[in-house]
Amino acid sequence: MRVTLATHGGLAAPVRAGLSPDVVDTDALPESATAELCRLVDAAVLAASAAAEDREAHRSAPDAMSYSVTVEEGGHSSVLVQSDRDMSPEFAALLRWLKEHAVRE
Amino acid sequence: MTSELRHQCITPPYLLERLLKSDDGEVRQAALNTLLTTAHLRGERAVRAAFPGVATPGNARRTIYDCRNTTSLPFAVLARSEDRPESADVSVNRAFDKLGQTRDFFQRVFARNSIDGHGMRLDGYVHYGYEFANAFWNGRQMVFGDGDGRIFSDLTGSISVVAHELGHGVTEHTAGLEYHNQSGALNESMSDVFGAMVEQWTLGQTAELADWLIGREVFTPQVEADALRSMKAPGHAWNTKKFGKDPQPDHMSNYLNMPDTYEGDWGGVHYNSGIPNKAFYLTAATIGGYSWEAPGLIWYEALKASNSETRFQEFADTTYQKAGELYETGGAEQMAVLGAWQEVGISITGVSAGLARARSRTAGQKGDPLATVRSLTAQVQELSRDVAALKGRLTASR
Numbered sequence: 001m002r003v004t005l006a007t008h009g010g011l012a013a014p015v016r017a018g019l020s021p022d023v024v025d026t027d028a029l030p031e032s033a034t035a036e037l038c039r040l041v042d043a044a045v046l047a048a049s050a051a052a053e054d055r056e057a058h059r060s061a062p063d064a065m066s067y068s069v070t071v072e073e074g075g076h077s078s079v080l081v082q083s084d085r086d087m088s089p090e091f092a093a094l095l096r097w098l099k100e101h102a103v104r105e
Numbered sequence: 106m107t108s109e110l111r112h113q114c115i116t117p118p119y120l121l122e123r124l125l126k127s128d129d130g131e132v133r134q135a136a137l138n139t140l141l142t143t144a145h146l147r148g149e150r151a152v153r154a155a156f157p158g159v160a161t162p163g164n165a166r167r168t169i170y171d172c173r174n175t176t177s178l179p180f181a182v183l184a185r186s187e188d189r190p191e192s193a194d195v196s197v198n199r200a201f202d203k204l205g206q207t208r209d210f211f212q213r214v215f216a217r218n219s220i221d222g223h224g225m226r227l228d229g230y231v232h233y234g235y236e237f238a239n240a241f242w243n244g245r246q247m248v249f250g251d252g253d254g255r256i257f258s259d260l261t262g263s264i265s266v267v268a269h270e271l272g273h274g275v276t277e278h279t280a281g282l283e284y285h286n287q288s289g290a291l292n293e294s295m296s297d298v299f300g301a302m303v304e305q306w307t308l309g310q311t312a313e314l315a316d317w318l319i320g321r322e323v324f325t326p327q328v329e330a331d332a333l334r335s336m337k338a339p340g341h342a343w344n345t346k347k348f349g350k351d352p353q354p355d356h357m358s359n360y361l362n363m364p365d366t367y368e369g370d371w372g373g374v375h376y377n378s379g380i381p382n383k384a385f386y387l388t389a390a391t392i393g394g395y396s397w398e399a400p401g402l403i404w405y406e407a408l409k410a411s412n413s414e415t416r417f418q419e420f421a422d423t424t425y426q427k428a429g430e431l432y433e434t435g436g437a438e439q440m441a442v443l444g445a446w447q448e449v450g451i452s453i454t455g456v457s458a459g460l461a462r463a464r465s466r467t468a469g470q471k472g473d474p475l476a477t478v479r480s481l482t483a484q485v486q487e488l489s490r491d492v493a494a495l496k497g498r499l500t501a502s503r
Contacts, residue, residue, distance in 0.1 A: 008367050010239040011266065012257070012323070012333050013375035018348030019256075062273040062284050062292060063241035066367035081367070084176075084241055084248070092176040096235040 001026040001073040005098045010065035022102030040094040041071055047088035048080055061085035163226025165219035167204045169197045172233040181230055196261045200229040203267035210303045214397050215405050220274035231261055240266055242273035256328055263322040265300035272299030280411035285365050287416040289374035294381035298404055301336055302397040312389040312396045336386045339379030353379030357450030380449050387445035392438055399438045403428045421446040425453045
């Protein structure tokens with residue numbers, strides 16, 4: 001499984017646009033870390049799925065950043081998007097874990 | 106196959122089914138809790154949205170909270186308020202002091218009582234998130250991260266950044282410029298204008314002496330970049346191997362048509378703000394003296410006369426109109442505004458380009474007697490204020 005974190009917008013949006021995304025490949029992780037990552041992804045997806053579409057909320061917080069987490073596994077990929085304005089605690093936990101473990105491409 | 110899960114968005118069916126039909130009771134309970142929590146949050150947002158004009162009275166009191174590197178504002182702890190002593194935490198004190206400087210700027214320069222004009226309390230949240238390299242205004246509060254320590258430093262270290270964020274609040278309570286495309290770039294530009302003015306005001310700098318940089322302090326010493334943005338020279342704030350070259354345009358001919366999505370910075374709001382930023386700089390440089398006097402007042406009055414959908418052309422026309430109303434039709438200030446917009450590729454409606462060029466040349470001439478007199482008058486007024494303040498202090502100490 002490969003998980004990529006891309007960060008968009010924010011006060012320094014043009015600077016950020018030039019930076020590489022953060023990437024975690026579970027092939028390079030111990031089994032326990034992979035299990036922890038899967039748990040965090042599942043929790044973030046579950047929290048996101050429970051909420052309703054509210055695109056305007058992203059716009060109503062100037063300088064808030066948006067984050068897209070892409071999970072690729074077995075030819076299938078899904079993308080989870082949240083922002084500073086309204087991220088769930090579960091997504092925040094995933095974000096932190098990815099920042100701590102990722103290597104920049 | 107790729108599916109997208111926006112927060113509050115579509116769920117990949119395979120994943121959702123797996124989680125919601127789990128045999129594990131804890132997982133099912135978590136699903137139920139999440140549903141209840143998000144339903145509560147949706148309700149709270151709906152209630153707030155029903156009262157957009159409601160002010161938060163508080164005599165513009167400052168309160169700083171420490172998020173302790175979480176993303177939870179409700180669980181942040183009180184770190185400093187108006188009736189508490191200085192904190193041992195430098196970020197707390199910096200946010201407190203800079204919010205105070207920005208609040209004082211709006212009060213003394215524009216007679217504006219806080220963000221909403223009605224004494225709205227100023228709540229700042231520091232140490233937000235983990236290696237959070239950003240600062241933002243969420244509609245009620247200002248949030249500051251510590252930076253990642255590699256590229257970005259603590260965001261409370263920059264007065265132009267703090268004033269920029271508070272400026273978003275002022276814009277929200279005046280024009281309410283929508284945060285996308287040209288209105289969004291104007292929203293960003295107004296925050297940079299406020300950021301630059303507050304910094305110059307705290308330093309007592311004239312337009313000529315100021316560097317017109319936004320976020321000079323945000324990069325770590327390892328990064329070779331002047332600042333986030335340059336209002337004097339958009340597109341020239343940074344040029345590094347690590348993240349490329351500053352892409353801000355300084356002329357309409359280079360306007361960037363970017364997607365109105367989060368990936369496209371909502372139509373390039375942090376990119377195209379370079380155009381009105383340059384127009385403000387040129388106006389201030391041409392008029393001379395302090396940016397927060399004639400140029401700032403013209404921009405501030407134009408902001409108050411704008412609406413949520415105002416675009417560059419309409420805003421430029423409004424600044425021209427306000428310059429004529431506040432000072433003199435055809436006077437040095439109005440001609441400076443005319444020439445500034447002309448130079449970034451925007452002609453004021455109803456004024457021929459030839460006339461604009463001729464008049465702006467006159468207004469911008471070095472040694473222009475009228476501009477010199479105005480600049481000297483402004484300096485004398487400032488000195489008079491200083492002398493009056495000193496007299497007041499002497500009287501009080503007797």
